Amino acid sequence: MDDKSGVINLEYEVIRYDFSKAGQASSEIKKVLKQLGINSNIVRKVAIATYEAEMNIAIHSLGGRIIVTITESNINISALDYGPGIENIKLAMEEGFSTAPNNIRELGFGAGMGLPNMKRCSDVFEICSKKNKGTKVDMKISLN
Amino acid sequence: MQISKIIEKLNLEIIAGYDKTKEDNKAEGVFICDLLSLVMAKSRSLDIWITIQTHVNVIAVASLMELSAIIIAEDMEIDEDTIVKADEVNVPLFKSKLSAYELASKLSELGV
Ligand SMILES: Nc1ncnc2c1ncn2[C@@H]1O[C@H](COP(=O)(O)OP(=O)(O)OP(=O)(O)O)[C@@H](O)[C@H]1O
Ligand SMILES: [Mg+2]
Numbered sequence: 001m002d003d004k005s006g007v008i009n010l011e012y013e014v015i016r017y018d019f020s021k022a023g024q025a026s027s028e029i030k031k032v033l034k035q036l037g038i039n040s041n042i043v044r045k046v047a048i049a050t051y052e053a054e055m056n057i058a059i060h061s062l063g064g065r066i067i068v069t070i071t072e073s074n075i076n077i078s079a080l081d082y083g084p085g086i087e088n089i090k091l092a093m094e095e096g097f098s099t100a101p102n103n104i105r106e107l108g109f110g111a112g113m114g115l116p117n118m119k120r121c122s123d124v125f126e127i128c129s130k131k132n133k134g135t136k137v138d139m140k141i142s143l144n
Numbered sequence: 145m146q147i148s149k150i151i152e153k154l155n156l157e158i159i160a161g162y163d164k165t166k167e168d169n170k171a172e173g174v175f176i177c178d179l180l181s182l183v184m185a186k187s188r189s190l191d192i193w194i195t196i197q198t199h200v201n202v203i204a205v206a207s208l209m210e211l212s213a214i215i216i217a218e219d220m221e222i223d224e225d226t227i228v229k230a231d232e233v234n235v236p237l238f239k240s241k242l243s244a245y246e247l248a249s250k251l252s253e254l255g256v
Binding site: 019020022023024026027030044047048051052055107108109110111112113114116117120 | 207225
């Protein structure tokens with residue numbers, strides 16, 4: 001964490017299939033927001049958005065990172081990964097769409113609700129993805 | 145309703161994350177689901193969560209959503225990781241031989 005002119009940056013590496021860490025990035029982000037005294041409704045939205053982003057990177061990508069920037073007015077969350085990208089973003093955004101394999105579904109993932117949850121919790125939501133490159137999700141949650 | 149009362153009335157087995165000497169938390173509702181991102185979408189804080197999922201991620205979900213406790217139904221075997229994590233982050237984790245339906249019926253009778 002660094003603190004320049006009231007801006008806080010948090011950054012976490014998310015490793016592929018590393019479920020033992022089980023939501024560590026989102027848990028730590030939530031802890032920081034609570035310490036900053038941020039409104040519990042906003043903390044909840046950020047917790048949901050970062051958890052779903054973290055799980056998607058761990059389950060569907062080769063690995064990536066989550067970067068959170070807290071300014072006076074917003075919380076910005078970027079989740080980016082190193083591939084393999086999403087072929088059809090429109091389809092991926094639909095509630096219930098999931099390519100999670102059976103062994104992952106058995107653990108309770110694969111409802112196809114992660115991306116819709118992230119969108120619902122954000123004031124601004126953008127996703128871009130290139131097949132064989134990677135995916136980047138940017139979310140902005142307003143503090144006011 | 146106090147968690148301690150629910151443990152007693154439902155005869156729950158205490159697995160981890162619960163310290164009866166500490167302030168007794170309240171449960172204010174019940175949520176039954178085995179799909180994690182549906183719990184992320186729809187549960188409310190202080191809900192008791194009834195599930196048959198026992199993977200360590202359930203603890204992260206309960207902690208992030210500030211649920212009051214997890215009850216593992218159907219006597220499902222719980223991963224060691226999950227137990228360790230529940231103690232680490234103080235998420236009360238209980239277990240029962242009853243089905244989710246039976247547990248929910250009893251909670252309903254108690255007025256939760
Ligand atoms: N970072 C990513 N890289 C590649 N594919 C992704 C990524 N994130 C999501 N996807 C694709 O989009 C689909 C929908 O994602 P979403 O998070 O909504 O559901 P899910 O992860 O499958 O299930 P749930 O989040 O409900 O457990 C995924 O099944 C996957 O095919
Ligand atoms: Mg997902």
